[in-house]
Amino acid sequence: MSKAKGVEEEGLRPEGLWLSPDGEEVPVIEHLIEIQHNPEAFGLSPRDVKGVTIENLRDIAVDLIKKGWTRFRYLSGTWNFEVDSVRSRIDAIERILVGHRAYPQERVVVSQATPKRDYQGTVSEFYDRSMFRHYELGRSRWRVT
């Protein structure tokens, strides 16, 4: 069968990854299914995921993100990240963008869980941190580095 061009074929871009708190990349087809199929990679036992519902799997994913895991998917020119805190994961995000050679004009969406907030901009705006300039992060404004 010839594969149609689409979401799965984006050249060098990774489709989906779980990024561990230590920076290890776990390639995935679908993030929740990967937790169920490969629980050990996330420090879980097969018993933790046996017979779980989709709602349970989502809760586990939320917990992993709270523990410092990053959920990533590349989607037609958009680099999507889900993190607990942008401040603590910003270097990890940058490593993914640099390591997988994101184009400067491509889009970055970072969904932060705590506090809930979405940040959007281009890769260039991520690198110079200007995509964060309109947001308050905690008590102080994001510092452009």
Added chain:
Amino acid sequence: MSLIDDAEYLLRRLAVLREAEELASQGVPDMVPDLRRLYRSTLRHLGAIVARVLGSKASMGSRRSGPSLEVVERLFLGLKVEAEFEKWRVSRLRGKERKEAESDADELARMTRQAAAAVKLLAEAHGEWSEQYVDDLGLEPWL
């Protein structure tokens, strides 16, 4: 590639598209309709492959022309996961959006039930059918 490889490729693609749609709805909602269109066309393609894998009920019993139990089990397990996710996704929608999404979930559920029936037929023919077998594969809700 064999038909089951094609079916598993399409199931992976459905999972990617479904998750991409969920992510897009948070950050880039303009992409959602396109992703759903892709999901739907992939689902149609999968439906055709599933029909070819399972074939007619008559060929299912034939050891020469029908699919193997292992192939039908793989197909059932792949379909079951996607059908459960799609059912869950629909349960969170409301109104017109929900009505449209229901048809995809129904189609997946129909294919999953078809695959479950094929598993039952072949497992019985091979003397594999038991309560434990049904439990291991999570067949019960689909029979």
